[in-house]
Structures are given as structure tokens and as C-alpha cells.
Amino acid sequence: MTQQIINARNGCLLQGVLNATKAVGGFVPIIHSNPGCGFQGYLGGSLLDGPFGDEGDIPATNVSEKHVVFGGTSRLREQIKNTVKVQQGDLYIVISGCATELVGDDVPAMVREAHDQGVPIIAISAPGFKGDIYHAYALFFQAILAYLAEDARPVATGRSGLVNILGLLPGPSDFWETDLGEVVGLLETIGIPVNPLFGWGSGLTTWQQIPAAALNLVLSPWGIPLAKDLESRFGTPYLTFPGLPVGPEQSFHMLERLGEALGIAPDRISELRRRAEQQMHGYLRKMGRFYVTYHLQKTFAIVGESALVPGIVQFLQRSFGWVVVAVLITDNPPQEYRTAIADTLAGGPEATAITVLFSEDGAVIEDTLREHQPEIILGSALEAGLARELGVPLLEIAHPIRQSVILQKSYCGLRGAVALLEDLSREILQ
Amino acid sequence: MSEYRRKAPSTSERRLNAISAGYDLPEALLREYGEHEEFRQRVRTFAQDTTNDLIYAMRLISGMAGAATVVHGPRGCAMALLDRANLSVPGAQWAVTNLNERDTIMGSERVLRESILSLDRRYRPELIFIVTTPVVAINNDDVLTVVGEIQDEIGARLVPVFSDGFNSRVGRSGYDLVLHALFRDLIIRARPTSTDEPFANLITISEHRHDREELGRLLAALGIRVNPIPNTANRLGLEQAAQARWSIGVNPDESEYLGVALEQQNGVPFVQPDLPLGIAGTSRWLAAVGQAIGSETAAVAQIQAQESAALQSTPISGARVTVSLPTAYAFGILDLLRDLGAEAVGISVPSLDRRHIGKLEQVRDSHPGLAVHVGEGQIFEEANILKRLAPDLHLCWDEHAAVALRLGIPAVALREIGVLGYSGAKRLATHAARALRYPAFAANLGEHARSPYADSWYKKKPNWYIKHEVK
Incomplete structure (x- = not known):
């Protein structure tokens, strides 16, 4: 595997920590780097603003040549002092980037100084040369947990049966909030309350509630180390799934296991399952004639994150009769989880024919798609050129999304699976 | 010629006495300039994240035809290329060297070389821009040696652009970095070729497609054949720039660097009226261009009369x-x-x-x-x-x-x-x-x-x- 990446889609550690910080109510980022680190993430991010609608308002030291030569700590001190006055926050997070890390600014000292004056503040060292947005997820989590532990704040009493959802990155995918919303909605149907860590309803209080949860629900490999850590720290059990559930079969598989773990009466869940399956079958029945008349049975390739791809592939294979010819997972999940992902994908009827690759390199992705000649591609705007070349439709399901506006839409859960069928059909008709 | 052979031009602050912070009445700014013979530099003690020269440089490069880009830095430095505008350019190709911690200590020439070679092999571009980033600037990685080593091995002309993200507080300096690099590596080196008829360079940097089409249309009406550079230009268009009869600027803040370079070094007269914005502004721009190229005054007046009649109502009156x-x-x-x-x-x-x-x-x-x-x-x-x-x-x-x-x-x-x-x-x-x-x-x-x-x-x-x- 080469180090360089053609047409790279995943941002850096700093941009990942910044995305996470912006996604929690009351958390205020302070970038300590040259100008442009956050703005790169903004330009390369969603076309839309985040949950709190203030994408461009990122306090930053914008260090210049002078600070690179002589150090930027005094500039950081000044920025912290004034950020507190301009933007109210429950927690300020200094995110240091490549430039200030390379010149060796003593960021922790500046943060300690402000902390000693009563400012709720932490530092996260996040130079882009140390990782990508996916590594930023655990880094952010651990930094907040360390702060809460060190600060010895009382753990708020959680509601019984509370669940934390782990492994879904807050951005840059346009779908992160809506996917999370679908999962929360599913859990609520069987009476499980979710502790919102990102997006609406999130805030310092919900992060303080993490140890009070009855269970941690893990929906991608990126949440597994955290779940293990929370289990060892607080004794919280966890359940892992190979990604977001898509359609009734996967959704109720998840709900049944959750129900079992949390002591929810199975009758209640099975009744809901029966109704959801009936509804899905109703939709599929409606599509029957259309499916045959317009030759909707397609071969497809999918390019996306490990959190979403397995669920979509399984749903399209098992419920819709589609034939997957290539799967490209773009978030580089740690090696130890790759076999499990590949096994999950191989569970379909066309097991031997599937090519599963883990790569974010545009060249590898293009070559693979070209080789397998799918009849439709589920991917990102970066696959648009190749879709044009092959003369096949593209449905944007992954970052970067450049042809759709995602406000409520998700392709997971129960409603999401229906939306997926609607949108795939629309792309084929067009 | 020497200043145009340097790695990079001076920053906008040094070259033009640019300032990037302030809130003053024009009277006060002019008084300050009169007293100090310059604008005094200002800094912010609270600031918000903003753009930089690297982002501006990438924005300009991504509009060029037949070009590929190597962003030499950590992966985050290439994210601006996922901008919708860039992705809508057919065939836009780039690579990021994806520098890691070891590279920041031991150097990163190897991955730069591989990145250039892989883009060249795969896409056969005419030009490959190498855009440097803060990490490379701080570590002083030797980009020029890599370029020198492999330039003869490949078909693409290599054009290093030395952006660093922190030397200038004026993001627009990134445009100058690219224009400087194009002048240094393409225009100066170009051998004269035979061209059939006289033409004018239209120096277009950040203009929208509609703007380029509109101005091209107006110049065509004056009988001027246009060579748009550098936006949408290919290698040939740039290499012919020195043979133009005139260079015509669109946005004076952006086109000045290349227009002046071509005028000073190649004797191509630079016509730079104010921005053609608004009916009167466009008429003034057209008149200035017409005068510089020796068009008939009547021809200019006819176009002005035809075009300016169309804007009749003033629906934002009083706003x-x-x-x-x-x-x-x-x-x-x-x-x-x-x-x-x-x-x-x-x-x-x-x-x-x-x-x-x-x-x-x-x-x-x-x-x-x-x-x-x-x-x-x-x-x-x-x-x-x-x-x-x-x-x-x-x-x-x-x-x-x-x-x-x-x-x-x-x-x-x-x-x-x-x-x-x-x-x-x-x-x-x-x-x-x-x-x-x-x-x-x-x-x-x-x-x-x-x-x-x-x-x-x-x-x-x-x-x-x-x-x-x-x-």
C-alpha cells in the first residue's frame, strides 16, 4: 500500500477533533495552528452547516511567521483569554496543529494556566501528521473522559437503561446526524433512552453521564476500543454490531440483542418486528411490477465507511436481490477488525464473487470499479467521474456528498432502508 | 529577471504593504498612509480560523486544464480540493503525500517522488503542480532537488508552488505564488512558436465561468482573439503568453502580478482598468481596453449602447x-x-x-x-x-x-x-x-x-x- 493518496477523501486528526468539538453543545474549539486548518475542513466538509449552524465561527490563533520562529504560546494565552470573553462555553478545547506541534509550543502549560483561573479547558494535541479523522474520534473521547475524571465532577444520575452509542463519527459525512437519529429512534421504539453525546441534546452533562449508562452500543470498529475502556473503567457492558442496521431484519436483530441485554420483554419487540416486516413487505410488493418492468435487479459496487457499508450490502442482497460485485471500505479500520467485516460481507448468497478492499486511494477505487463494471455505484462525489465514464448511475451515500442535501434522510434503520430503495430507483430511472 | 527566478515572490505585506485587519474610515487610513508612508500592520488578539495562501493556490490550480496537483503535506492540507467547485471540474486529479510523524523528522522526498511519478503515469497530465504546506516549509524539505531529479524522466512539466500557510496573513498571496511559479517555470522557459494572428492574454484568476464568457464575448465584439490565462488555460496557452500583443486584466488585485511580469520581462503591454462590474464599470473597462488596443471609438460606443440599455428598472432603490x-x-x-x-x-x-x-x-x-x-x-x-x-x-x-x-x-x-x-x-x-x-x-x-x-x-x-x- 502506498503512503500517498490519490483524490483523498478523509481529513486529518485536527479536522476530526474539530468536527467532534463542534458537534457537542457548549464545547468551543480553539485552533492553535496556522490559518486554514479548520477552513480546509470546512471547504472539504459538508455543503451544509453543522447541528449548531456556526461552521465558520472557529476561534483560532492563526499563527504567523513570527510565532513559527519564536514560538506561539503567548499568542495562545491571549487567544484563550479573549475567546472566553467572546464565546461562552461549558468546555474550551485547544486543538494544536502541525505548525505549533513542530515548533514545540508548550500548549499544556498555557491551558493549565487558564484552568487554574477557573476556565473549563483542555488541550488536545492533534497534528495532521499523526492521523486521520477516524483516529481523532478516540483521541477526542479519551481527552474528554480524562478531563471529567481529573476534574472530579460528580457523575449525574442517569435514567435506568440509558445507552451510549459509540463508533459513529460526528462528520464530515452529511449522514452522521440522521443516521444517529435513526438509531436513537429505533431504540426509543422499545423504550431504551439514548444518552446523546453528539448533535442536538448533547453537552457537558451528557458526557458526564457516560459512566451511568447501562450499556454501550458499538456501531463501528472505531468504537470498540472505547467500549472496552469504558467497561474496564466503569464496568459498563457493551454490544457490538458490524455497522448501522439497514432494514427490518438487521434493525430487529440489534433491538432483540439490546432487549435481551437490558431485560426488555421479548414479546413487545417481536410484535414491533412483525409490524415492521409487514410494512417492508408491503413496500416491496408495491415495487414488484416496477422492479421487473424496469429491470431493477442490478449488480452494484459500494464505496464507503465500515459503519454503513455492511448493512447496506446485506440489505440489498437479501431483500432486494441485488448482486454486489465490489466493496471498498474507505476508513481504513484497524487490521484486527477487517476479517470480521469481510466475513460479514461474505455471508451473502454470492460470497465467492465479492471483492472486498480496504482503501481510500482514488486510483485503487477507480481501478476496482472499472474492473468489476457495476451497473450502479453507491459511493461519493469522488466516484462521479468514473460513473460517467462507465455510463452508470451513482447514488451518493458517503462523504463527500455534492449532489444532495441531507436534512432528515438516512439510509439506515427502517425508514432509511425505504429511502434507499426510493433513491436507488430514482437514479436508475434517470 | 532574477526576482522572477526565486522560489517565491515576497508576501503581499512586504511587496504591497497589505494589511489584513482594521476598521477605519477612509480618511483615517489615508492620513495614516500619509504620515507613515505606509499602512501600519495590525494584528488580532482574538481571531477566527480563516483561509491561507495554500488554499488560494489550490483554488487557482484546480481551474487549470490538463493539470494535476501534488499537495505535499499531511492529508488535511488537501481537503479544500473536495470543494464542490473543484469536484465539478472534469478530470481534476490530485494526490496528497500524506506525511506522517516520521516524515516530519526524517524528510519526505521519497513519497514526494512517488506521488509525482504515480500521477504522471496514471493521468499523463501536461502540468503537475507541487504545492507545499506548513510542515514542509518548517522542515525545509528539499522539493527542488526532487523536481530536478525526475523532471527529465516524465512528460509533465513540474511546477513547484511554495506556499506555507503562515508567512502572509493575506490569503490572496496564494494566487501570486501560483502566478510566480507559472511565470518562472513555463512562461520564461517557453520557446516562441508561430501564431497566426495577434491575440491578447485575458488574465483571469477567480472569475466565474459566466464572467469569462461574458468578457470573452465583449472582446470578441472588438475583434480581439483572447488567450485566457491561467484559469482554464492549458500548458500551450501559458507558453504562448509572452507572444501576446497585450495582456488584459480582469480583477486588478489578482491579475497585477502576472500582467506586470509579462510587461516587464517580455514587453507585453498590460492593460488593467478597474474591475468590469456594473453597467458603467463595464463600459469603462471596455473603453480602456478599446483605447489601449487601438479600437475604433465608434465600435466601443456601439457595444456600450447596445448592452447598457438592457438594465432598466432599479428594484433595489432605497435599500x-x-x-x-x-x-x-x-x-x-x-x-x-x-x-x-x-x-x-x-x-x-x-x-x-x-x-x-x-x-x-x-x-x-x-x-x-x-x-x-x-x-x-x-x-x-x-x-x-x-x-x-x-x-x-x-x-x-x-x-x-x-x-x-x-x-x-x-x-x-x-x-x-x-x-x-x-x-x-x-x-x-x-x-x-x-x-x-x-x-x-x-x-x-x-x-x-x-x-x-x-x-x-x-x-x-x-x-x-x-x-x-x-x-
């Missing part, structure tokens, strides 16, 4: 308008607003430099009470100013739209419209009138928005956190 635009646009639009019967009540520009002295004098005389805000991406200052001014309409570049909407002020982002020339003026008037007449979206947002800033910030002066730099 109080704020503008937050690139400097040439912000100053240029004041006349257009006046022609439309609107009143400019606020103006924000990303930077000011000594080239704008004449414009400041005009603003002092025409709008004596109009303070000029200088800052790019400093949304908190714009929020403070907009809240005080409560305009009816905000004309801006897209990044500056949200702040107005949050305050319930209808906004029109001009970048995606293409507002230059006669047809651009009509499009601008149409969009502005619509936003003003049907403000429901902004009103709705304003009613339900929450400010990210403390109430106390709005009670402070907008330039509270701007100080003169202590040298």
Missing part, C-alpha cells in the same frame, strides 16, 4: 446595503449600488494595500462616513458590524452569507452568480431584488437563530481585538 467582498469587488460595487439607487452602509474587504489608495480617496469623497472593515473569515467582527448597521441586504462571498442570515438579513452570495460585465450586472440586480423583496428565509432564520457570541461582544466596538503590531 441599505452592506458588502463583504474581495477588495476590487467591494469598491467596484459602490458605483453600481449608487446607480441602482441603493445606499452602501457597510463595507468589508479581506485586505487593503497601497494599490487601493485611489479607491480609498474616492470612497472618502463619495461615502465619507463609511468605515472600511478589513478581515477575512472574521465572522465575529462582521456579526458585530451587521448588527449595528441592520442593513436591508448583504452582498457577499459565500463564506460570509451565514452571519447575515443568522441576523435575519437577506444575503446574496456573488461568487456562484458571475456578476461581471453587462449580463453579470443584470444577474446581480435580479438576485438582489429577489432577496430584498422576498426575505422570508432570512427573516425566519433571524427569528430563531442563536448567536454563538456573548451579548457583551455586541456592546464592544468591532475593532476591539485589533491592535497595531509592535515591531
Whole structure:
């Protein structure tokens, strides 16, 4: 595997920590780097603003040549002092980037100084040369947990049966909030309350509630180390799934296991399952004639994150009769989880024919798609050129999304699976 | 010739005495310039993340035909290339060297070499730009040695662009970095080729497709064959630039570097009128171009008469308008607003430099009470100013739209419209009138928005956190 990446889609550690910080109510980022680190993430991010609608308002030291030569700590001190006055926050997070890390600014000292004056503040060292947005997820989590532990704040009493959802990155995918919303909605149907860590309803209080949860629900490999850590720290059990559930079969598989773990009466869940399956079958029945008349049975390739791809592939294979010819997972999940992902994908009827690759390199992705000649591609705007070349439709399901506006839409859960069928059909008709 | 052979030009601060922070009346700025023979540098003690030269450089390169880009740095430095504008360019290809911690210590020439070779092998581009980043600038990686080693092995011309993200506070400096690199590595080295008929370089940098088409159309009507550079240009277009009969600039702030280089080094006369914005502004631009190239005055007058008749109504008459635009646009639009019967009540520009002295004098005389805000991406200052001014309409570049909407002020982002020339003026008037007449979206947002800033910030002066730099 080469180090360089053609047409790279995943941002850096700093941009990942910044995305996470912006996604929690009351958390205020302070970038300590040259100008442009956050703005790169903004330009390369969603076309839309985040949950709190203030994408461009990122306090930053914008260090210049002078600070690179002589150090930027005094500039950081000044920025912290004034950020507190301009933007109210429950927690300020200094995110240091490549430039200030390379010149060796003593960021922790500046943060300690402000902390000693009563400012709720932490530092996260996040130079882009140390990782990508996916590594930023655990880094952010651990930094907040360390702060809460060190600060010895009382753990708020959680509601019984509370669940934390782990492994879904807050951005840059346009779908992160809506996917999370679908999962929360599913859990609520069987009476499980979710502790919102990102997006609406999130805030310092919900992060303080993490140890009070009855269970941690893990929906991608990126949440597994955290779940293990929370289990060892607080004794919280966890359940892992190979990604977001898509359609009734996967959704109720998840709900049944959750129900079992949390002591929810199975009758209640099975009744809901029966109704959801009936509804899905109703939709599929409606599509029957259309499916045959317009030759909707397609071969497809999918390019996306490990959190979403397995669920979509399984749903399209098992419920819709589609034939997957290539799967490209773009978030580089740690090696130890790759076999499990590949096994999950191989569970379909066309097991031997599937090519599963883990790569974010545009060249590898293009070559693979070209080789397998799918009849439709589920991917990102970066696959648009190749879709044009092959003369096949593209449905944007992954970052970067450049042809759709995602406000409520998700392709997971129960409603999401229906939306997926609607949108795939629309792309084929067009 | 020597200054054009250097790795990079001086920053806008050193070359043009550019400033990127401030909130002053034109009178005060002119007095300061008179007393000190320069604008004094200002710094912010509270700032928000903003753009930089690297982002501007990538934006310009991504509009060029047959070009590929190696962003030499950590992966995050290439994210701006996922911008919708770049992805809509067919065939846009780039690689990021994806530097890791070891590279920052041991150097990264190997991966740079591999990145260049892989782009060349795979896409066979005419040009490969190597754009450097803060990490490479700090570590002083030897890009030129790598370029020298492999240039002869590959078909593409290698063009290193030495951006660093921190030397200049003026993002637009990134355009100069690219223009300098193109001049150094392509234009100076080009061998003269035979061309059939005289042509003019149209120096176009950040203009919208509509603008390029409009200005090309007007120049064609004057009988001028146009070679647009560098935006949309391919290698041949750049290599022929020195043989042009004239160079015609569109945006004076952006085209100056290349226009002057071609004039000084190659003797290509540089025609640089003010930005062709608005009916009168476009007519002036056309007249200046016509005069410089020796067109018949009657021919120019005929075009002006035909084109300018089309803008009749002034549906934004009486509106109080704020503008937050690139400097040439912000100053240029004041006349257009006046022609439309609107009143400019606020103006924000990303930077000011000594080239704008004449414009400041005009603003002092025409709008004596109009303070000029200088800052790019400093949304908190714009929020403070907009809240005080409560305009009816905000004309801006897209990044500056949200702040107005949050305050319930209808906004029109001009970048995606293409507002230059006669047809651009009509499009601008149409969009502005619509936003003003049907403000429901902004009103709705304003009613339900929450400010990210403390109430106390709005009670402070907008330039509270701007100080003169202590040298």
C-alpha cells in the first residue's frame, strides 16, 4: 500500500477533533495552528452547516511567521483569554496543529494556566501528521473522559437503561446526524433512552453521564476500543454490531440483542418486528411490477465507511436481490477488525464473487470499479467521474456528498432502508 | 529577471504593504498612509480560523486544464480540493503525500517522488503542480532537488508552488505564488512558436465561468482573439503568453502580478482598468481596453449602447446595503449600488494595500462616513458590524452569507452568480431584488437563530481585538 493518496477523501486528526468539538453543545474549539486548518475542513466538509449552524465561527490563533520562529504560546494565552470573553462555553478545547506541534509550543502549560483561573479547558494535541479523522474520534473521547475524571465532577444520575452509542463519527459525512437519529429512534421504539453525546441534546452533562449508562452500543470498529475502556473503567457492558442496521431484519436483530441485554420483554419487540416486516413487505410488493418492468435487479459496487457499508450490502442482497460485485471500505479500520467485516460481507448468497478492499486511494477505487463494471455505484462525489465514464448511475451515500442535501434522510434503520430503495430507483430511472 | 527566478515572490505585506485587519474610515487610513508612508500592520488578539495562501493556490490550480496537483503535506492540507467547485471540474486529479510523524523528522522526498511519478503515469497530465504546506516549509524539505531529479524522466512539466500557510496573513498571496511559479517555470522557459494572428492574454484568476464568457464575448465584439490565462488555460496557452500583443486584466488585485511580469520581462503591454462590474464599470473597462488596443471609438460606443440599455428598472432603490467582498469587488460595487439607487452602509474587504489608495480617496469623497472593515473569515467582527448597521441586504462571498442570515438579513452570495460585465450586472440586480423583496428565509432564520457570541461582544466596538503590531 502506498503512503500517498490519490483524490483523498478523509481529513486529518485536527479536522476530526474539530468536527467532534463542534458537534457537542457548549464545547468551543480553539485552533492553535496556522490559518486554514479548520477552513480546509470546512471547504472539504459538508455543503451544509453543522447541528449548531456556526461552521465558520472557529476561534483560532492563526499563527504567523513570527510565532513559527519564536514560538506561539503567548499568542495562545491571549487567544484563550479573549475567546472566553467572546464565546461562552461549558468546555474550551485547544486543538494544536502541525505548525505549533513542530515548533514545540508548550500548549499544556498555557491551558493549565487558564484552568487554574477557573476556565473549563483542555488541550488536545492533534497534528495532521499523526492521523486521520477516524483516529481523532478516540483521541477526542479519551481527552474528554480524562478531563471529567481529573476534574472530579460528580457523575449525574442517569435514567435506568440509558445507552451510549459509540463508533459513529460526528462528520464530515452529511449522514452522521440522521443516521444517529435513526438509531436513537429505533431504540426509543422499545423504550431504551439514548444518552446523546453528539448533535442536538448533547453537552457537558451528557458526557458526564457516560459512566451511568447501562450499556454501550458499538456501531463501528472505531468504537470498540472505547467500549472496552469504558467497561474496564466503569464496568459498563457493551454490544457490538458490524455497522448501522439497514432494514427490518438487521434493525430487529440489534433491538432483540439490546432487549435481551437490558431485560426488555421479548414479546413487545417481536410484535414491533412483525409490524415492521409487514410494512417492508408491503413496500416491496408495491415495487414488484416496477422492479421487473424496469429491470431493477442490478449488480452494484459500494464505496464507503465500515459503519454503513455492511448493512447496506446485506440489505440489498437479501431483500432486494441485488448482486454486489465490489466493496471498498474507505476508513481504513484497524487490521484486527477487517476479517470480521469481510466475513460479514461474505455471508451473502454470492460470497465467492465479492471483492472486498480496504482503501481510500482514488486510483485503487477507480481501478476496482472499472474492473468489476457495476451497473450502479453507491459511493461519493469522488466516484462521479468514473460513473460517467462507465455510463452508470451513482447514488451518493458517503462523504463527500455534492449532489444532495441531507436534512432528515438516512439510509439506515427502517425508514432509511425505504429511502434507499426510493433513491436507488430514482437514479436508475434517470 | 532574477526576482522572477526565486522560489517565491515576497508576501503581499512586504511587496504591497497589505494589511489584513482594521476598521477605519477612509480618511483615517489615508492620513495614516500619509504620515507613515505606509499602512501600519495590525494584528488580532482574538481571531477566527480563516483561509491561507495554500488554499488560494489550490483554488487557482484546480481551474487549470490538463493539470494535476501534488499537495505535499499531511492529508488535511488537501481537503479544500473536495470543494464542490473543484469536484465539478472534469478530470481534476490530485494526490496528497500524506506525511506522517516520521516524515516530519526524517524528510519526505521519497513519497514526494512517488506521488509525482504515480500521477504522471496514471493521468499523463501536461502540468503537475507541487504545492507545499506548513510542515514542509518548517522542515525545509528539499522539493527542488526532487523536481530536478525526475523532471527529465516524465512528460509533465513540474511546477513547484511554495506556499506555507503562515508567512502572509493575506490569503490572496496564494494566487501570486501560483502566478510566480507559472511565470518562472513555463512562461520564461517557453520557446516562441508561430501564431497566426495577434491575440491578447485575458488574465483571469477567480472569475466565474459566466464572467469569462461574458468578457470573452465583449472582446470578441472588438475583434480581439483572447488567450485566457491561467484559469482554464492549458500548458500551450501559458507558453504562448509572452507572444501576446497585450495582456488584459480582469480583477486588478489578482491579475497585477502576472500582467506586470509579462510587461516587464517580455514587453507585453498590460492593460488593467478597474474591475468590469456594473453597467458603467463595464463600459469603462471596455473603453480602456478599446483605447489601449487601438479600437475604433465608434465600435466601443456601439457595444456600450447596445448592452447598457438592457438594465432598466432599479428594484433595489432605497435599500441599505452592506458588502463583504474581495477588495476590487467591494469598491467596484459602490458605483453600481449608487446607480441602482441603493445606499452602501457597510463595507468589508479581506485586505487593503497601497494599490487601493485611489479607491480609498474616492470612497472618502463619495461615502465619507463609511468605515472600511478589513478581515477575512472574521465572522465575529462582521456579526458585530451587521448588527449595528441592520442593513436591508448583504452582498457577499459565500463564506460570509451565514452571519447575515443568522441576523435575519437577506444575503446574496456573488461568487456562484458571475456578476461581471453587462449580463453579470443584470444577474446581480435580479438576485438582489429577489432577496430584498422576498426575505422570508432570512427573516425566519433571524427569528430563531442563536448567536454563538456573548451579548457583551455586541456592546464592544468591532475593532476591539485589533491592535497595531509592535515591531
